Amino acid sequence: MDWFSYLTSGIGVYVALVVFTGGMAWRAWQWSRTPKSPVRLALYPKPKTGPGRFGKLLVDTFAAPQSFKIAPAIMVAALLFHLAALAAFVGHLRLVHEFTPLVAVLGVDGMNTFAAWSGGAAGIIMLVAVLYWLGRRTFGAYKNLSVPEDYLLLALLLGIVLMGDHLRFVGGLHAATYQAWFASLMAFRPAFPAELTSSVTRYALDWHMLFVDAFLIYFPFSKLTHAIGAFATNAVRTGE
Amino acid sequence: MEKQTIDSMVGVLDARMNRQLKQYMDICARCAICKDACHQYVATQDMKYLPARRAELLRQIYRRYFTKAGQFLPALYEAREPDENLMDELYESTYACTGCRRCTYYCPFSIDTGWITSVSKGVLIAAGRGNEMLGQLADAALFKADNMDVFDEIIVNGFKDVVRELEEELGRPVAIPVDKQGADILYVALAGSHSIKPAAVIFDAAGASWTLSKFEAANYGFFFGDPAKAKLIADRFMNEAKRLGVKEVVITECGHAYRVAEMFYEAWAKEKMPFKVRHILEVIDEYIKDGRITVDPKGIAEKVTYHDPCQIGRNGGIYEQPRDIMHAIAPDFVDMTPNRETQWCCGGGGGIVAMEEFNDVRLKSGGKKVEQIKATGAKLLACPCENCRLQIEELSKVHDLGLRIVPVMELVAEALR
Known part of the structure; x- marks a missing residue:
């Protein structure tokens, strides 16, 4: 690995994971040590039973049906983006360990084809969603509401997705090559396999990882803490 | 602004800080989904009445004094020390808010802008900028x-x-x-x-x-x-x-x-x-x-509609009791659309009817309620909130609706046998 690869795809990955995990834990701890609102802030109607309230909390957080009614376009973009991001995350787990049962069903070629289609679709959906958000925030009537943080996050996401799509559609390397790199990361001896070192694709990977590292490091200090905070705030809506 | 004033404002924000407020400050995505929920923003398209903007003004102070990130990189978060410009905008956007929480209902994170503006009012009071009236x-x-x-x-x-x-x-x-x-x-x-x-x-x-x-x-x-x-x-x-x-x-x-x-x-x-x-x-x-009072089921013969005041409806859970009462006394009762938790604020809550300086936005923001009332065809409106009644009476005059607006209990008293 050259110094840039080592920085982005080696040591940077560890730093990003430590900051992300520690930062999110710190944020959750910070919230938990702040006293709850003493007054009741629920919205009505709300379910009367505990399980009912929990069910509504899940629906509100994962589907936000009332938001869909008033702003369908952005909510469709948000839902598709989050689902695609989840699919991409699950797909990346293949680099940690091959999805053996799926390979047994689909075969090696079938698995690669499935990964190519699903990963490609996820990458395109995320790209379209990020571009939509960027356009909405830049040219929408409420652009004055936006702050530099909003653009930084979108820029990082755009970088991640563009480079990820490049790896998916242009890179020409198969999962096994990345699995070797991931194995080195998990052994705390980060190194690129020869196939990656000798390919120009490694530059795309390095830039992909640079954006990923920066995104993960910034995440706990950004509005993206809604990933955990939304559960708490939506619980207030149906609370006692 | 003087340091002592700023210290006082920050002290109030610190004293009013709780888990919910902190989370509201930290997680808003500024997606502006709330823009179509707010009767004031819908009527004026003025950014200062956008619920997320109302919250953002307090967030700028919060970021500056309560987060390391905001202190380290204020430009990134638009964290700022309060100045007269910020206080002017905060005053207008905060005291204009009727606290109807329709934005909270539609927010995917249920961010309670009504609660945030109540804290903003405390900050304004600390700065000597509370509403005098x-x-x-x-x-x-x-x-x-x-x-x-x-x-x-x-x-x-x-x-x-x-x-x-x-x-x-x-x-x-x-x-x-x-x-x-x-x-x-x-x-x-x-x-x-x-x-x-x-x-x-x-x-x-x-x-x-x-x-x-x-x-x-x-x-x-x-x-x-x-x-x-x-x-x-x-x-x-x-x-x-x-x-x-x-x-x-x-x-x-x-x-x-x-x-x-x-x-x-x-x-x-x-x-x-x-x-x-x-x-x-x-x-x-x-x-x-329970049969403790007997009412004439045709006691109110005129076509009548009902307005859900935000504070007893969306924020209080009283939806069905008034409707059951109306059905018991008025055969020609007709609901507005939308109603219950999605009903439009009339524009008269939060004390705004007592503040003349907000008369323009108050009357403009009643447009949705006027449309709703007109659509029912009723000339009699049952309205169980004094501020809503004052607002809708004025809307009725301005828009020549010819409404008679009465408390629900007055109709019940009329229908008693």
């Missing part, structure tokens, strides 16, 4: 409580005048008990006989054990944005209820007064009250269903 009205209520030896006789004589008026209207004796030890109900009305007379007739018909509070339900300390004053104002009738040993406090048709008494007071007082709090419409609905 609301502050004076709150102080007047407290002055009355502090000088009851002067006011007591005047109040009781006023109630005697109401009894005389009522007896003339009904042609029979009616009692309005005051200071009745051991009564079941302490009824807390508004200033003026309109909220006393129909309730007295209904309580009388039901044979209820009740007594009338010497204090009005309205709470300008709540509108002003000072929870300490709001508590002191509510203390007046809550202490009266304790002294008289009543079983329940019944709040008249006043949205915010019900929410203060039912949702906030125990938390402010840090004690469990020895009585329950109910809205008068809950009590009347129960009287009808």
Whole structure:
């Protein structure tokens, strides 16, 4: 690995994971040590039973049906983006360990084809969603509401997705090559396999990882803490 | 701004900080989904009335003084020290907010902009920028409580005048008990006989054990944005209820007064009250269903519609009782669309009807409510909130709607057999 690869795809990955995990834990701890609102802030109607309230909390957080009614376009973009991001995350787990049962069903070629289609679709959906958000925030009537943080996050996401799509559609390397790199990361001896070192694709990977590292490091200090905070705030809506 | 003023503002924000507020400050995505939920933004398209912007103004101070990230990279978060420009915008966007929480309903994270603006009001007060009119009205209520030896006789004589008026209207004796030890109900009305007379007739018909509070339900300390004053104002009738040993406090048709008494007071007082709090419409609905009062099912022959006040509907959960009452007395009752939790705010809440400087935005923001009322075709509107009534009466004049707007209990009193 050259110094840039080592920085982005080696040591940077560890730093990003430590900051992300520690930062999110710190944020959750910070919230938990702040006293709850003493007054009741629920919205009505709300379910009367505990399980009912929990069910509504899940629906509100994962589907936000009332938001869909008033702003369908952005909510469709948000839902598709989050689902695609989840699919991409699950797909990346293949680099940690091959999805053996799926390979047994689909075969090696079938698995690669499935990964190519699903990963490609996820990458395109995320790209379209990020571009939509960027356009909405830049040219929408409420652009004055936006702050530099909003653009930084979108820029990082755009970088991640563009480079990820490049790896998916242009890179020409198969999962096994990345699995070797991931194995080195998990052994705390980060190194690129020869196939990656000798390919120009490694530059795309390095830039992909640079954006990923920066995104993960910034995440706990950004509005993206809604990933955990939304559960708490939506619980207030149906609370006692 | 002077350092002492800023310290005072930051101190208030620190004192009002709780988990929910911190999360609201931290997680808003500024997606602006709330823009189509707010009657003021929909009517004006003015950024300062966008709910997320109202919150963002307080967030700028929060970021600057309560987050390391905001202190380290203020430009990234637009964290800023408060200055006169910020305070001007904060004042306008905050005191204009009616606290209807329709934006909260539609927000994917349920961010409570109404709660955020209540904290912003505290920050404004600390900076000497609280609304003067609301502050004076709150102080007047407290002055009355502090000088009851002067006011007591005047109040009781006023109630005697109401009894005389009522007896003339009904042609029979009616009692309005005051200071009745051991009564079941302490009824807390508004200033003026309109909220006393129909309730007295209904309580009388039901044979209820009740007594009338010497204090009005309205709470300008709540509108002003000072929870300490709001508590002191509510203390007046809550202490009266304790002294008289009543079983329940019944709040008249006043949205915010019900929410203060039912949702906030125990938390402010840090004690469990020895009585329950109910809205008068809950009590009347129960009287009808239990057969304690008999109403004429065709008592209100005219086509009538109903307005859901935000503070008892979306924020209080009272949706069905008033509708059940209306169905019991008015065969031609028609609901507005949308209604219940998605109904539009009339534009008159949060104390805005008392602040002349917001008259323009207040009247413009009632446009959605006007459309809703027109669509029903009704000329009679049942409205269980004083601020909503004042607003809709003015909207009716401006838009030539020719509406008669009355409390629900007045219609019930009319329909009593």
